Amino acid sequence: MKKHMGLLLAGCLLLLTGSWMSAQMAGNISASINPGEMITIPAGWFIMGNDSGSWEERPSHTVYLPAYQIGKYEVTRGEYRKFMEAGGYENSEYWSPEGWVWKEGDIIVHAGMYGAVSYSERPDKYLKRNAPDYWEEEQEWIGHGYGHPLFVQTDDHPVIGITYYEAEAYCNWAGGRLPTEAEYEKAARWTGTRSNLYPYGDTWDPERSNNPLDHNPAGGGFKVNQSAPVGSYPEGASPYGCMDMTGNAYEWCAGWAISYPGSSRPYDHTGKYHVVKGGCWDDPNVTSAFRSWYLPPSSSGTGPGDSDYIGFRMATTITEAD
Ligand SMILES: [Ca+2]
Numbered sequence: 327m328k329k330h331m332g333l334l335l336a337g338c339l340l341l342l343t344g345s346w347m348s349a350q351m352a353g354n355i356s357a358s359i360n361p362g363e364m365i366t367i368p369a370g371w372f373i374m375g376n377d378s379g380s381w382e383e384r385p386s387h388t389v390y391l392p393a394y395q396i397g398k399y400e401v402t403r404g405e406y407r408k409f410m411e412a413g414g415y416e417n418s419e420y421w422s423p424e425g426w427v428w429k430e431g432d433i434i435v436h437a438g439m440y441g442a443v444s445y446s447e448r449p450d451k452y453l454k455r456n457a458p459d460y461w462e463e464e465q466e467w468i469g470h471g472y473g474h475p476l477f478v479q480t481d482d483h484p485v486i487g488i489t490y491y492e493a494e495a496y497c498n499w500a501g502g503r504l505p506t507e508a509e510y511e512k513a514a515r516w517t518g519t520r521s522n523l524y525p526y527g528d529t530w531d532p533e534r535s536n537n538p539l540d541h542n543p544a545g546g547g548f549k550v551n552q553s554a555p556v557g558s559y560p561e562g563a564s565p566y567g568c569m570d571m572t573g574n575a576y577e578w579c580a581g582w583a584i585s586y587p588g589s590s591r592p593y594d595h596t597g598k599y600h601v602v603k604g605g606c607w608d609d610p611n612v613t614s615a616f617r618s619w620y621l622p623p624s625s626s627g628t629g630p631g632d633s634d635y636i637g638f639r640m641a642t643t644i645t646e647a648d
């Protein structure tokens with residue numbers, strides 16, 4: 327018991343020291359960011375979809391979800407680097423069988439939304455894959471709009487150029503999983519009584535996310551294609567406090583693209599396309615109900631040489647023991 331008291335005291339001291347340090351660091355945005363921080367979303371119903379959106383966002387409907395946790399931020403390059411350094415690309419146990427076949431292969435899949443796809447051979451195919459495409463800290467790339475000075479990525483930027491397979495392998499290594507589309511959407515827009523159209527409300531505000539039309543220098547400034555360090559747009563937080571759920575990187579969701587019950591154009595892309603949510607630095611005005619689909623091995627936006635928009639955040643299941 328005494329030993330426990332000692333541990334408790336040591337724990338309190340650590341907590342006090344921690345909060346003192348946080349106070350000292352206030353004002354420095356990046357110091358207040360804790361990559362990997364998880365937010366608990368309580369069990370309950372929420373309203374998914376948008377009756378004013380495109381046909382595939384309709385009809386809106388209620389979905390019940392058990393409690394879960396979801397990343398406050400997109401997974402950063404710094405976090406992903408730890409997976410790489412821990413041998414993530416050499417250990418098949420983190421990968422799905424299809425993911426491992428892709429990882430060992432030579433083909434780059436350039437896939438746009440809704441199935442547009444082309445293939446090319448990896449220029450360095452004599453080496454095994456050991457990093458995502460577009461991993462270098464500085465990139466020269468084109469994108470489909472606006473300016474593109476050299477694209478710069480630090481360890482605080484979201485990891486991008488990530489296939490579904492890589493996102494899945496990272497989560498397996500880190501002890502989590504990808505969120506389902508419903509989990510993503512609830513964390514992005516549910517207030518507890520209704521669903522916002524955007525994480526922060528119903529009216530589009532370009533300054534509350536990293537999109538082409540915001541002026542925040544963290545995202546490169548007005549009409550510049552550039553990702554931003556995670557959490558650079560705190561005014562755009564969702565009601566649960568999740569950051570960058572519209573804008574910055576698009577994000578993979580677990581599960582397959584399937585139409586909502588009562589859809590006017592039913593589809594079931596099980597085994598083919600996964601849903602990607604949330605808009606990116608190169609797309610203005612993307613709502614939290616917006617759905618796009620990509621092939622699992624695609625890490626590319628719209629074709630060879632084009633920008634690459636997809637990252638992810640992690641979720642975890644809350645078990646009774648928690
Ligand atoms: Ca921007």
Ligand SMILES: [Ca+2]
Pocket residue numbers: 400570571572573574575576577604605
């Ligand atoms: Ca995002």
